[in-house]
Amino acid sequence: MKLTTYIKGLGYYVPERIIDNNELSTMVDTSDEWIRTRTGIEQRHVVAPGQNCSDLVMESAKKALAASGIKPEEITHIINATVSGDDAFPSTATRVQAKLGITGMALDLSAACSGFIYGLQVARGLMALEPEAKILVTAAEVLSNRVNWKDRSTCVLFGDGSGAAVLSASPTPPATGHPLMANAVIEDVMCNADGKTGHLLYCNGGCSDFPYKLGDIVGPENFIQMNGREIFKYAVRTMAGISQQLMEKLGYTINDFDMVVPHQANTRIIQAVGDRLGAPAEKVFVNVNRYGNTSAASIPLAMGEAVETGVIKPGMRVLFTTFGAGLTWGAAVVKF
Numbered sequence: 001m002k003l004t005t006y007i008k009g010l011g012y013y014v015p016e017r018i019i020d021n022n023e024l025s026t027m028v029d030t031s032d033e034w035i036r037t038r039t040g041i042e043q044r045h046v047v048a049p050g051q052n053c054s055d056l057v058m059e060s061a062k063k064a065l066a067a068s069g070i071k072p073e074e075i076t077h078i079i080n081a082t083v084s085g086d087d088a089f090p091s092t093a094t095r096v097q098a099k100l101g102i103t104g105m106a107l108d109l110s111a112a113c114s115g116f117i118y119g120l121q122v123a124r125g126l127m128a129l130e131p132e133a134k135i136l137v138t139a140a141e142v143l144s145n146r147v148n149w150k151d152r153s154t155c156v157l158f159g160d161g162s163g164a165a166v167l168s169a170s171p172t173p174p175a176t177g178h179p180l181m182a183n184a185v186i187e188d189v190m191c192n193a194d195g196k197t198g199h200l201l202y203c204n205g206g207c208s209d210f211p212y213k214l215g216d217i218v219g220p221e222n223f224i225q226m227n228g229r230e231i232f233k234y235a236v237r238t239m240a241g242i243s244q245q246l247m248e249k250l251g252y253t254i255n256d257f258d259m260v261v262p263h264q265a266n267t268r269i270i271q272a273v274g275d276r277l278g279a280p281a282e283k284v285f286v287n288v289n290r291y292g293n294t295s296a297a298s299i300p301l302a303m304g305e306a307v308e309t310g311v312i313k314p315g316m317r318v319l320f321t322t323f324g325a326g327l328t329w330g331a332a333v334v335k336f
């Protein structure tokens with residue numbers, strides 16, 4: 001018998017400091033008009049000095065735990081999706097574990113913007129092996145430290161933030177009354193990657209393919225590199241494609257969904273994915289205007305905000321789809 005995995009509680013967080021497009025246009029040769037029309041982004045949140053990835057995770061994790069009614073000490077596994085963790089090693093997940101004061105399996109997962117949906121799939125696999133598991137799946141990025149703030153083709157796009165979900169196979173609904181409480185069934189998840197396309201979006205500074213030597217000067221090559229036009233095309237094609245595959249596998253059409261939540265990278269990409277799937281604009285969730293592209297955090301940030309604000313209500317079936325560096329992509333169907 002197939003085990004059902006539930007999302008019991010959600011959390012999301014963005015740091016306080018906001019950089020809007022007008023402020024950005026004082027830092028680099030760009031304009032509010034260009035950024036809005038090409039991306040739909042109006043502002044992004046960035047960390048305060050000293051605030052790191054595990055700090056962002058903790059803010060979301062605390063909310064998700066409170067919403068789920070599951071205590072930190074009941075958590076058996078932490079899966080943290082990030083490409084901008086606290087250190088090269090140990091993992092940010094272990095830092096989070098220490099801050100929560102617990103033990104158990106803890107790992108970071110690197111799938112860039114697809115990290116949270118990859119994390120859900122890994123968690124479902126672990127749950128099948130250990131049905132009593134209580135799994136904290138988190139995603140957080142501090143991409144403000146990974147972009148070259150002099151490169152207008154990338155620095156306008158990204159923002160910092162985090163999201164979290166507590167997963168369990170128990171069908172009993174939490175009774176916490178928390179606005180981020182859920183008893184949502186993960187109906188299915190599909191993930192894919194094509195490593196041959198990795199050169200289209202990457203950041204390799206400091207790793208074994210691009211090691212630092214003592215005394216090296218940090219240059220533009222140490223930050224995010226992207227072929228924006230190609231990424232745009234792949235993003236639309238892969239998110240729409242994997243969503244169709246997952247719908248076909250489950251015997252659904254777009255009419256079976258109350259909401260579609262694509263990765264929040266760019267409103268033109270989001271709109272194109274919605275159009276390809278035949279979803280009316282009012283069913284396609286957008287918050288990229290306020291947060292920019294928060295990479296792995298984008299899907300749980302959207303999920304949490306949509307649940308908290310009542311945009312996603314109990315009884316709704318929602319299609320989530322994502323895309324990121326790797327290139328990686330994925331989709332998940334969740335019944336709230």
Ligand code: UT7
Nearest residue numbers: 029030031034038113152153156228229231232265266324
């Ligand atoms: O999670 C996945 C992460 N990545 C993405 O989602 C990125 C996907 N790609 C995109 O969203 C779009 O390709 C961008 C928003 C990055 C760029 O939009 P575009 O319509 O593809 O513009 P472009 O790269 O073709 O550039 C058009 C012009 C260029 O000037 P010239 O060569 O035509 O004179 C750029 O230099 O716009 C210029 N430009 C800018 N101008 C003002 C590029 N960035 C900026 C900027 N402000 N920030």
